[in-house]
Structures are given as C-alpha cells and as structure tokens.
Amino acid sequence: MLTNNPVLEKKRNFSIPLRKCLLATVTMTLFMQQLIAQSATKFFNNKDLMQVGTYYYPEQWPESNWERDIKKMSDLGFEFTHYGEFAWAVMEPEEGKYNFEWLDKAIALASKYKVKVVLCTPTPTPPVWLTQKHPDVLMVNAEGRTIQHGARQQASWSSKTYRQYIEKIVTVLAKRYGNNPTIWGWQIDNEPSHYGNEYDYSENAQKAFHDWLKKKYQNIDDLNKSWGNAFWSILYNNFEQIRIPNGKELVAQPNPHAVLDFKRFTADEAADFVLYQRDILRKYVKPEQWITTNLMPTYPAVDPLRMKSLDVESYTKYLVAGYDSGHGEQGFRMGSSSSIGFSNDLFRSINGLSGVMELQPGQVNWGLFNPQTMPGAVRMWMYHVMAGGNKFVCNYRFRQPLSGGEQYHYGIMKTDGVTVSRSGDEYIKVINELELLRKAYKPTAFPAILTKRKAAILYSIDSRWEMDNQPQTNQWNYMEHVNRYYNGLKALGSPVDVIDESKDFSAYPFLVVPAFQLLDYKLVDRWRTYVQNGGNLIITCRTGQKDREGHLWEASFQQPILDLIGAEEIYYDHLPVSLKGKISSGNDSFEWNNWGDILKPSTASVWAKYEDQFYKGKAAVLNRKLGLGTVTYIGSDTDDGKLERKMLQKVYQQAGVSTLNLPEGVLVEYCDGFWYGLNYSSQNQNIPVPANGKIIIGQRILKPAEVVVWRE
Structure with a gap:
C-alpha cells in the first residue's frame, strides 16, 4: 500500500520547486491512503491483519461428511471457506433446471459454525449439456483442435452464446445469495486462462479479433501501415481476411506487430470476461460483499492491471512443483524468495487491496516432479503473504481428494478426512500465532x-x-x-x-x-x-x-x-x-x-x-x-x-540512503507495525533484528524456512 512515500530528500537540501512537488505528492498520497483505507474498512478490519481460509467442495463429498468437515474447519480456526467454482453441472444439471438445495445446506452449515463463505461463479467448467448443445462455445488451440469437455477452462471468452448462459447462472446465484450474511465475498471464475493452450483460435475469437482491430485502426490501410504488411506481401484488403497470427499455420514466424495486437486483444477479452460477470454480480449483491478473481501472477496471456476495477486483487501461488530451484541445495523445497514477494508487490499496488486466494498446502501432483515441502515452508509462505499486506490467504484445499485428477494433491486433512496433514499443521500454527499478533497490533507510522x-x-x-x-x-x-x-x-x-x-x-x-x-x-x-x-x-x-x-x-x-x-x-x-x-x-x-x-x-x-x-x-x-x-x-x-x-x-x-546487505534468499519486510524476517535460503541465517526490537514470534537466527516477527 502506498504510505508516506515522498520523493527522496536530496541530502536534506530542498529547492523551492522540489518543496512544492513534495507537498503535492504528500497531499495526493494521503488522499489515496484515505480512499484505500475507506475501501479496506468497508470490506476488512485492519486489526485482523490477515484472515485464513480453505477451499471446500461439498458437491465432491457425501453429504454425511459435510457437518463433520465444516465443524472441524471451524475448530481448527479457519475463518472462511470457498465454494462453487467447479460446480456448474451440480447447480444446473439440465438447462434451466437449477439445484441449489445442496449449496443452501453447505452455506447454512458454514453459518452454524461461524465460517464465512467466498462464493464463486462456476464459469471455468461449463456442463456437458451446454457444450454439446453449443459446441461453438469451445475454444480452439493453435493446432486447430477444439478443446473438449472433461477438464476446465475449455470455453471461449469471446463466445456470445457462452456469455448468455453465464449471465443466467450468475444472475440466479447473485439474486439467491447476494444478501446472505454468510457470504463474505465473491470470486469470478477460477484462474482465468486456457492453461497450457494459452490462446484461443476459435471462430468466436477470430470474429472478436476483427472487431477489436476495426475499433483500433478504423480502416484497413492504417492497419497495413502499422503492421508493415508490405513486407512479404502480407497486405489485406479488408479486416475479414485477417487470421489470428499462428506460427503453427505459417512457414515462417508470424508478423510481430500482429502478434503484439493479438496478445493485447486476448488480455482485453480476459478482462472483459471477468468484469462482465462483476457487473452482473454488482447489480444484486450487497455493497459489503467484495468481488475478486484469482489470477496467476506471471501468466503471460492475462493482465491483472486490466482488472484494477475489481474490489480486491487476488492471486494463486504454488512455489514447489519442480519448476523453481529456489536458493541453494534445498531451495526446490521452498521456492524463490521473489515468487510470493513480487506477486504481493504487484497485486497490492494495483488498487491497494489484495489477497491470496489459492496458496499451496504442501505436496502437489502436477509438477515436473513433486517434492515434499521443507518443514516450515508453508508457514513461511503464509507469513510472507501477510508481510505483503494481503487481507486474506486461502489454501487449496481442505481435504485431499480420493478420486479425480488431483488425488496426490495435499489438503489440510489427510486422506482419512479426520487427521490433519503435516503441512496442515503449519496452517494451524499460523492461525494460533495470529492471535498473538492481533493482540499486539497497533497502528504506527511508516x-x-x-x-x-x-x-x-x-x-x-x-x-x-x-x-x-x-x-x-x-x-x-x-x-x-x-x-x-x-x-x-x-x-x-x-x-x-x-x-x-x-x-x-x-x-x-x-x-x-x-x-x-x-x-x-x-x-x-x-x-x-x-x-x-x-x-x-x-x-x-x-x-x-x-x-x-x-x-x-x-x-x-x-x-x-x-x-x-x-x-x-x-x-x-x-x-x-x-x-x-x-x-x-x-x-x-x-x-x-x-x-x-x-x-x-x-x-x-x-x-x-x-x-x-x-x-x-x-x-x-x-x-x-x-x-x-x-x-x-x-x-x-x-x-x-x-x-x-x-x-x-x-x-x-x-543518494545518501543507508541500506541492508541481506544474503540471497533472506528477506526483511514491514507491514502494519510488524517487521518480518524470512529465510528462503538453505543455510541458517542471522536476521538483523535491531537491539530495540521486541521479538514476538521466532528468534534472530533462523533455520531454512523459519520466520521471525518483531516490533520496534
């Protein structure tokens, strides 16, 4: 969050123009702080620091398990849960025939045990009756293959037919639950993307791309000039002749200007897909229910900055799946110190309110290889999320699934459904430690x-x-x-x-x-x-x-x-x-x-x-x-x-500014009056806690994946 950040005083010698510049900057900064504080107070209580939640899928478990599971969730200290993003086929098993009795019961159980709910729109998983009746709603990959029912994110953001069905299901959800006091917030879709396929080459996307180009260039001559289409005789006579640039269809690389425009178009389509649903929700849900979507921070096809008008910017983060070697010999068990940090500092900076909607709960199943996380790493990630100013963190998921595509994906609970997992224990530890920090919280100057x-x-x-x-x-x-x-x-x-x-x-x-x-x-x-x-x-x-x-x-x-x-x-x-x-x-x-x-x-x-x-x-x-x-x-x-x-x-x-000199993988962060030391390195590290620092959690010398929290 932007707080008290005037231009650096140049060795304390201010010119008159610089004083005026600083005064204007401080005034504007204070104004922005007030706006952000008003939004934060509307949705969140600052003294809570960060609230902790966990995903739950009632539709994937026998109803006889629900009360046991949600009570356990509450007993462990989780403050919110997360329903519905993959449940369209259960919500609407046949076109126009809705079934929300199961969801009513699940929300009522959450209310009974004082667990808030983040409710999701189910648009990443269209039901099979929809895609078979309207196969044109499906995306097409670069090889020309239509992506079929059987996974997720197979629909085209550009399909008008798909959006008509979205409007119906989202409107029904919003009307039914928009004033329910248990609903804390709303998540639109889930990780908007097409995953490994990235880009949509369907006829829906082709037509929408033509419309986007017409709006940008107005006439085909201006497009030809901008794209340099005289090169290789690429010249077009009208917009309808243009195909999405696709290296799989060409004997040489696509025109780079066409590629740039197509990527801009795709990011615009993704943002419009999300904000279209936001507008539907906002018609019916009460103002205190915030709206977000969970994005993958560095996924190249989707731009979080195009969605800055969401109430809260939230992201997904998995650090240990064989892709990130981290720092030192054991870094692959912790991930890089910049992974959460960069995401925090990008998403928080968009509009001042951010959260982590999906954080790795331990070992996963979909990586290059899937190692166990370093003991303490999950706890360290949670503290890193809090140190970054996020208002909530939620893990995926409460129970490890027994069937389906993520059987080896850890949950808070082990496969028996009643025993807390090894990394689940780390969530519980942070939940308990949060009580200490909340008691010690008091607003302080930056x-x-x-x-x-x-x-x-x-x-x-x-x-x-x-x-x-x-x-x-x-x-x-x-x-x-x-x-x-x-x-x-x-x-x-x-x-x-x-x-x-x-x-x-x-x-x-x-x-x-x-x-x-x-x-x-x-x-x-x-x-x-x-x-x-x-x-x-x-x-x-x-x-x-x-x-x-x-x-x-x-x-x-x-x-x-x-x-x-x-x-x-x-x-x-x-x-x-x-x-x-x-x-x-x-x-x-x-x-x-x-x-x-x-x-x-x-x-x-x-x-x-x-x-x-x-x-x-x-x-x-x-x-x-x-x-x-x-x-x-x-x-x-x-x-x-x-x-x-x-x-x-x-x-x-x-510039005359004193700095630290931290070893690789070691971080010192500040947020809400607390200092955090985090050790992502593979060696023990001595954190520079000042002599007047009062340690609340941890100690100065940290083992790998350990945390220290102090006040000054």
Missing part, C-alpha cells in the same frame, strides 16, 4: 528509513509480450530479468511496489525501469521530470528500442532515451551459453552472457566497462546527474544478478 528506501519497478506487459515473441537470444527471459532487480532491491531492504504507467512516479525515491522496450517520448519526458525533481532513475538494457506498436525508430538506435541517459550511441551483443564475458567496476568483476548493451557516453560517467571481446574498454553502465536527481543505465543482463545488485547499491549510496 518507518522513516523505509520511506527513504522506497522503490518502484515499472512493469510493462506490452514490452514483455513483444520480447517474448522476439527475444533475440534464447537466453533472454523478461521475468528473470525483472527479478534480478527485484531481488537486488529486496537485498537492500527496500520496500517495493510493482507499478504501471498510471501511477505517480514522484511517490518513489527510486524508480527501476527494466527492459521497457516499447515507449513514446511522452513517457521519457515524465522520467526526465521525475529525475529533475530529485528522483533516482535506473533504466536497463533494451529500453526504448521501439515505439508503442513495436517499430524501430527512424533515428539512432534507442534514440528517445539517449540524451536522458547521457549516451551518444548504443549497440548490443549476445554471447553463447558456453562463453562468459567480463565486466569490471572499480575492483569488482562480474560475468555476463545473456545481453550486453555497449554504450558510448556523452554526458554520463562510466560506472562499469567490458573487459573482453572486440569492445573491451567500452561502457556497460552509465550514470549521470540531472537536476536534483540521477539517471543510471545498466546495459548488461547477467545470470547471477551480482552486477545488477552492485549497481543498485551504488545508486543508493550516491
């Missing part, structure tokens, strides 16, 4: 040192889409690049917001702009003003190579940023995986081979230079002062992030 360290990362999903399509090297990974800077900032003890261009940059003393490939001169002017007024801007490689539509500039390469960063020329190099290049900065040496911008300075100082290849001695990192602030350009992308971390540290030192 610490002054964190105000000075506050940073934002400017996230560009358009640039990500463009670079995913044209990476230029098989070693380029946008999210890994961003996380090198995120991890570097967290190692310095910096609070971070992950923001988009709609935010006020002046609220942050430090602004990191990673690989912002697509931009315009207006944005560069905003950066310049930010720096002149005292901000510290860190720009990284690939930034400014193209305009918003993915065209190279008819000018010097990266022309819009050259004057800003104090450079005369930029060109880039890549190295093979087997070769490591060298970069030096003072007495420090670094390795790189992913991406290297070779820089010719004009007005900037050289902070690092290449030590080999034919450009030995050329600049790799530039820094300049501009007005009251600074601009730093970091031209290389490394594997280990050591160069990036060192340059960030140097920027903070230049």
Whole structure:
C-alpha cells in the first residue's frame, strides 16, 4: 500500500520547486491512503491483519461428511471457506433446471459454525449439456483442435452464446445469495486462462479479433501501415481476411506487430470476461460483499492491471512443483524468495487491496516432479503473504481428494478426512500465532528509513509480450530479468511496489525501469521530470528500442532515451551459453552472457566497462546527474544478478540512503507495525533484528524456512 512515500530528500537540501512537488505528492498520497483505507474498512478490519481460509467442495463429498468437515474447519480456526467454482453441472444439471438445495445446506452449515463463505461463479467448467448443445462455445488451440469437455477452462471468452448462459447462472446465484450474511465475498471464475493452450483460435475469437482491430485502426490501410504488411506481401484488403497470427499455420514466424495486437486483444477479452460477470454480480449483491478473481501472477496471456476495477486483487501461488530451484541445495523445497514477494508487490499496488486466494498446502501432483515441502515452508509462505499486506490467504484445499485428477494433491486433512496433514499443521500454527499478533497490533507510522528506501519497478506487459515473441537470444527471459532487480532491491531492504504507467512516479525515491522496450517520448519526458525533481532513475538494457506498436525508430538506435541517459550511441551483443564475458567496476568483476548493451557516453560517467571481446574498454553502465536527481543505465543482463545488485547499491549510496546487505534468499519486510524476517535460503541465517526490537514470534537466527516477527 502506498504510505508516506515522498520523493527522496536530496541530502536534506530542498529547492523551492522540489518543496512544492513534495507537498503535492504528500497531499495526493494521503488522499489515496484515505480512499484505500475507506475501501479496506468497508470490506476488512485492519486489526485482523490477515484472515485464513480453505477451499471446500461439498458437491465432491457425501453429504454425511459435510457437518463433520465444516465443524472441524471451524475448530481448527479457519475463518472462511470457498465454494462453487467447479460446480456448474451440480447447480444446473439440465438447462434451466437449477439445484441449489445442496449449496443452501453447505452455506447454512458454514453459518452454524461461524465460517464465512467466498462464493464463486462456476464459469471455468461449463456442463456437458451446454457444450454439446453449443459446441461453438469451445475454444480452439493453435493446432486447430477444439478443446473438449472433461477438464476446465475449455470455453471461449469471446463466445456470445457462452456469455448468455453465464449471465443466467450468475444472475440466479447473485439474486439467491447476494444478501446472505454468510457470504463474505465473491470470486469470478477460477484462474482465468486456457492453461497450457494459452490462446484461443476459435471462430468466436477470430470474429472478436476483427472487431477489436476495426475499433483500433478504423480502416484497413492504417492497419497495413502499422503492421508493415508490405513486407512479404502480407497486405489485406479488408479486416475479414485477417487470421489470428499462428506460427503453427505459417512457414515462417508470424508478423510481430500482429502478434503484439493479438496478445493485447486476448488480455482485453480476459478482462472483459471477468468484469462482465462483476457487473452482473454488482447489480444484486450487497455493497459489503467484495468481488475478486484469482489470477496467476506471471501468466503471460492475462493482465491483472486490466482488472484494477475489481474490489480486491487476488492471486494463486504454488512455489514447489519442480519448476523453481529456489536458493541453494534445498531451495526446490521452498521456492524463490521473489515468487510470493513480487506477486504481493504487484497485486497490492494495483488498487491497494489484495489477497491470496489459492496458496499451496504442501505436496502437489502436477509438477515436473513433486517434492515434499521443507518443514516450515508453508508457514513461511503464509507469513510472507501477510508481510505483503494481503487481507486474506486461502489454501487449496481442505481435504485431499480420493478420486479425480488431483488425488496426490495435499489438503489440510489427510486422506482419512479426520487427521490433519503435516503441512496442515503449519496452517494451524499460523492461525494460533495470529492471535498473538492481533493482540499486539497497533497502528504506527511508516518507518522513516523505509520511506527513504522506497522503490518502484515499472512493469510493462506490452514490452514483455513483444520480447517474448522476439527475444533475440534464447537466453533472454523478461521475468528473470525483472527479478534480478527485484531481488537486488529486496537485498537492500527496500520496500517495493510493482507499478504501471498510471501511477505517480514522484511517490518513489527510486524508480527501476527494466527492459521497457516499447515507449513514446511522452513517457521519457515524465522520467526526465521525475529525475529533475530529485528522483533516482535506473533504466536497463533494451529500453526504448521501439515505439508503442513495436517499430524501430527512424533515428539512432534507442534514440528517445539517449540524451536522458547521457549516451551518444548504443549497440548490443549476445554471447553463447558456453562463453562468459567480463565486466569490471572499480575492483569488482562480474560475468555476463545473456545481453550486453555497449554504450558510448556523452554526458554520463562510466560506472562499469567490458573487459573482453572486440569492445573491451567500452561502457556497460552509465550514470549521470540531472537536476536534483540521477539517471543510471545498466546495459548488461547477467545470470547471477551480482552486477545488477552492485549497481543498485551504488545508486543508493550516491543518494545518501543507508541500506541492508541481506544474503540471497533472506528477506526483511514491514507491514502494519510488524517487521518480518524470512529465510528462503538453505543455510541458517542471522536476521538483523535491531537491539530495540521486541521479538514476538521466532528468534534472530533462523533455520531454512523459519520466520521471525518483531516490533520496534
């Protein structure tokens, strides 16, 4: 949440313009805080810190189990449960014939045992009668295969027929439960996506894409010009001739401008699909019932920033499934420290209210391999969620299923349905510890040192889409690049917001702009003003190579940023995986081979230079002062992030701001008056709890996956 984050005082010497800028920033920040506080109070009680819930599927268990299970849920301390997202076929077994008696009973049992309910719209799983009657509602994958009934997320967001059925079922649900006091909030759909298929190539999507293009370009000549369709004789005579760009249908790569537009269209369709349901719900449900959807934070086809008008932004997070090696030998059992952290700082920053609707409960069944989680890891994740300012956390799921596609997926309860699982014990421990923290809660001012360290990362999903399509090297990974800077900032003890261009940059003393490939001169002017007024801007490689539509500039390469960063020329190099290049900065040496911008300075100082290849001695990192602030350009992308971390540290030192120096995998976070130390590393770590810190939970020296919480 944005709290007390004025532009950094430049060694305490303010000019008159900067004082005015700071006053305006503080005024606007306080105003935004008041709006966020009003929304938070409407839906949540701040002294609760974070509420804990668990998924339950009454339709998947014998009715004779329901009361036993929900009573057990309540006895263990869970404050809410989650019903309905996969239950359409039970709610409406035949078209127009509804069955809600089972759901009425399940909600009544939750009420009896004082467990609140998050009720879901069942739209990720259309019933078979619907898809067989209207097969055109089904999505089509890149191979041209229609995705059939038998799993989930098989429907096309662009199908008007599907939306007609959605409107009916959502309206019935909203009218029936919109004033039920047990319903705490609503979740729309579930992880809106098409999972491994990602994109929809159905005729519904083709038609909707045509409409989207017509709205954007108005006439076909403008589209042809923007897409560069004279190249390879791709020219179109009308919009109806256009097919969704699909590499499976072509002998060469698709037109990159068409691909960029298609990804923008898909993200718009996903957002419209969710907000369409939000609008239906809001007609009938009482204002105190909040509305969200649970998104996968880095799933590339869906953009959470397009859904910022939801009451609460929530996400799904699984860290241990063989995809994330984490930190050190045992990191695969805990995941990376940035996984939850980046998601917290992205989703919280959208509108100030966030939650984690689906958190891994322990071992899962769908990964590359499925290891046991490190003892304590699930508990640590829950504390990380709370440290990130989230209002709730919910695990998937209360009972481990005995049949179906997720039999090996842990629940809070073991397969017997009555015994708490190993990782379930960690949920119960946090629930009990929360009572200590709630008793110790009292509102406090945001610490002054964190105000000075506050940073934002400017996230560009358009640039990500463009670079995913044209990476230029098989070693380029946008999210890994961003996380090198995120991890570097967290190692310095910096609070971070992950923001988009709609935010006020002046609220942050430090602004990191990673690989912002697509931009315009207006944005560069905003950066310049930010720096002149005292901000510290860190720009990284690939930034400014193209305009918003993915065209190279008819000018010097990266022309819009050259004057800003104090450079005369930029060109880039890549190295093979087997070769490591060298970069030096003072007495420090670094390795790189992913991406290297070779820089010719004009007005900037050289902070690092290449030590080999034919450009030995050329600049790799530039820094300049501009007005009251600074601009730093970091031209290389490394594997280990050591160069990036060192340059960030140097920027903070230049600004006169003290920082921490945390080991890899160690985090220190602050939220709601509490400090949190988290150990994602594979070794014991000494957390820098100050001498005046009063430890409430844990201790200073943490084993892997342990937590310490203190107040100052």
